[in-house]
Amino acid sequence: xxxxxxxxxxxxxxxxxxxxxxxxxxxxPSPPEVTRRFDPPPDPWxxxxxxxxxxxxxxxxxxxxxxxxxxxxxxxxxxxxxxxxHPGGLRTTYEPVxxxxxxxxxxxxxxxxxxxxxxxxxxxxAACLHWGLRRADHYLDPLALLGxxxxxxxxxxVDSP
Numbered sequence: 001x002x003x004x005x006x007x008x009x010x011x012x013x014x015x016x017x018x019x020x021x022x023x024x025x026x027x028x029p030s031p032p033e034v035t036r037r038f039d040p041p042p043d044p045w046x047x048x049x050x051x052x053x054x055x056x057x058x059x060x061x062x063x064x065x066x067x068x069x070x071x072x073x074x075x076x077x078x079x080x081x082x083x084x085x086h087p088g089g090l091r092t093t094y095e096p097v098x099x100x101x102x103x104x105x106x107x108x109x110x111x112x113x114x115x116x117x118x119x120x121x122x123x124x125x126a127a128c129l130h131w132g133l134r135r136a137d138h139y140l141d142p143l144a145l146l147g148x149x150x151x152x153x154x155x156x157x158v159d160s161p
Contacts, residue, residue, distance in 0.1 A: 024066040024145035025110060027094060027131055028056050035128055038141035050139040051093070051132030055125040056116040062097050062129060065145055066090075067109045073099035079120075082113045092142065093132040096120055 026032060036053040056062075068086040075081070079096040084107065086092065096117035101107065118127040133142035 023109065025063075026054075026146065027063050027065045027092075027113075028054050028060060028116075028129055032056065033125075034143075035124055036122065038139075038143065040139050044137070051130050052142055053120065053123060053128040053130050055123075056127045056129050058116055058118040058127040060116045060127070061112045062094050062114055062116055064107050064109060064111045064113055065092050065131070065142070068092075068107060070101045070103055070105040070107060070113075073101050073103050073105075073113075080114065080117055084113070089135050090145075091134045092145075093130075093134070095130050097129070 033055040034052055035055050036049055038052050039049040041047060062082070064084050066084075066086045068084040070082065071085045071091065072081060072083040076095075080098050081093060081095040082097050082099050082101060083091055083093045094113055096119060097114040098117055099114040101111070101113050107113075116127045116129055120128040120130055122128075131142045133140045133145065
């Protein structure tokens, strides 16, 4: 790897990431069982798992991982979904949830968003919460909000002169 590539990689690693220590917490009683980890596809249009699945009890309260504004609370493809915009351009999503909040609500960290529904595809328990995280169009590991995400190196392409 060239010196320019090393410098670019170092710069990327030093840029602020999604972790905001102490500002985010578990959306379910902690520590939950992670039944499926973040596994993004190599290309945005391919299949992958763009969040983590957390084992919960049906009807359990689902809480916002951090303070923000509810930007969606409703049903998509027959499942309840809540999405919260946070400072710094982050957005967390929770499904399947029966929402108890409305679009536009400003909420503190830990606010109840709704209750867990059963029926999440692929869940090996009575219910699982799919918890997602995005910054703009980029999906991120929501466990990184808690300092628990796995490091993932992406391909680095540097144009040669």
